Every structure is written in C-alpha cells, then in structure tokens.
Amino acid sequence: MRARAPKIAPEARAKELQKDLGLKYPDFTVRSTGAKIYIRGAFPALHEGTVIDRYQIEIEWSDSDTEVPLLRETGGRIPWIADRHMSRGGMACLFVPEEWLLRSREEKTVIHYLDGPVRDYFLWQSLYDRGESPPWKDRAHFAPGLLEAYGEMVGMEGKSAVRCCLEYLSKEQIKGHWPCPCGSGKRTRDCHLTHMRELQSKIPRYIALSALARLTNLTIR
Numbered sequence: 001m002r003a004r005a006p007k008i009a010p011e012a013r014a015k016e017l018q019k020d021l022g023l024k025y026p027d028f029t030v031r032s033t034g035a036k037i038y039i040r041g042a043f044p045a046l047h048e049g050t051v052i053d054r055y056q057i058e059i060e061w062s063d064s065d066t067e068v069p070l071l072r073e074t075g076g077r078i079p080w081i082a083d084r085h086m087s088r089g090g091m092a093c094l095f096v097p098e099e100w101l102l103r104s105r106e107e108k109t110v111i112h113y114l115d116g117p118v119r120d121y122f123l124w125q126s127l128y129d130r131g132e133s134p135p136w137k138d139r140a141h142f143a144p145g146l147l148e149a150y151g152e153m154v155g156m157e158g159k160s161a162v163r164c165c166l167e168y169l170s171k172e173q174i175k176g177h178w179p180c181p182c183g184s185g186k187r188t189r190d191c192h193l194t195h196m197r198e199l200q201s202k203i204p205r206y207i208a209l210s211a212l213a214r215l216t217n218l219t220i221r
Contacts (some may be wrong), residue, residue, distance in 0.1 A: 018020055020110050037061040047121040053126040068097045082141045084165055094121050096149035098211050150211050154199055169208035
C-alpha cells in the first residue's frame with residue numbers, strides 16, 4: 001500500500017518549499033493563501049547548460065496522492081492552443097496526471113517537478129519558437145495522447161486493450177477466467193495474468209479509476 005502524503009499546515013509547508021528551492025531557484029517565492037500554496041517567479045529554460053529564455057510562471061503546489069501541481073504561464077507569451085499544449089487561462093499541459101501520481105514520494109519533490117516536466121515543457125516552447133525540434137517525441141493531444149500514455153503505463157496498445165486493462169486494475173481482484181485484455185481471445189489466466197498481477201502491485205485502484213474517468217470525459221484536468 002502506498003504511503004499517504006503527510007499533512008502539514010500550508011504556512012509551514014510553504015516555508016519548507018522555499019527552503020527546498022534554495023540555491024537552485026532563488027528567484028521563486030512561495031506563499032500560502034488559505035489552504036493553497038503558490039510558487040511564483042521566472043523559470044529559466046535551459047538548453048545544453050545555457051539559459052535561452054525565461055518564463056513567468058505560477059505553480060499551485062500539491063503534495064496530494066490524487067491531485068497534481070498546476071502550472072500557469074502568467075506572462076502571456078504562449079498561445080492558448082492545443083498545439084502548444086496550453087489550455088485557456090494559461091494552464092500548461094505538462095503530462096498526463098497519472099504519470100506524475102504514479103511516481104514514488106521521493107520522485108515527487110518540487111525540484112523533480114521543476115527539473116523534469118517543467119524544464120522539458122518550456123524548453124520545448126523555446127525551441128518551437130526558434131523553429132527547432134526538441135530531442136524527444138511530442139505526444140499527441142486529447143484522446144490519442146491519453147491512450148499513448150496509458151498504453152505505456154500498462155504495457156499494451158490499442159484502445160480496447162488499454163481500457164480493459166484499466167477496468168481490471170480498478171477492481172479489487174482480477175479474475176483469471178476474465179477475457180485477457182490483450183484481445184487474444186484467451187482467458188487472462190492463460191495469457192497475461194502474471195503481467196496483470198504485476199501491474200496491480202504498481203498501479204493503485206484509484207489511479208486506474210482516475211485514468212478511466214479521464215478517457216471517458218476529456219474535460220477532466
């Protein structure tokens with residue numbers, strides 16, 4: 001069973017985050033407003049060790065096991081269109097939420113967030129503006145992108161296989177006599193039962209349920 005995030009008062013947690021940002025991101029300020037914690041400042045887009053641009057951002061931080069940190073580009077430089085992975089209000093689409101939620105507690109720190117998905121996102125934006133391509137594959141938008149991400153998560157391809165896999169993982173127990181998610185026509189016990197049991201040990205039910213809901217209703221953020 002995955003450990004729950006420890007509950008800390010927002011003011012105390014804001015101070016911890018400010019300390020964590022330390023020398024690496026000294027321009028950021030952390031403030032608590034009610035139950036919410038906001039991180040604001042200019043993010044440096046690094047490419048091959050050189051800062052090639054800076055973006056004004058605001059992060060609504062979350063340590064929750066069911067919610068991801070939210071990032072807004074507040075400088076108004078990036079168009080609010082899907083091709084730039086940006087939603088209305090300047091909300092950035094950094095990843096499929098379940099990809100972040102599945103990380104271990106040690107991999108969900110504010111530094112991991114900034115050095116990983118945030119850095120990749122703004123480097124991609126800067127290279128795009130320069131007419132250059134990033135050194136990694138750009139994920140598709142909307143349903144195709146979700147299926148691609150969830151397919152990687154469960155190790156299967158195809159809409160029916162991915163959805164069936166997530167449905168099984170959302171159950172308390174996977175039954176061996178159920179049809180195998182892969183579509184082979186065999187029972188799961190005679191095909192991918194070991195694979196499904198391994199997935200069940202890595203992917204909590206609430207993550208599988210969240211992914212299923214997102215596939216069904218693409219307006220969920």
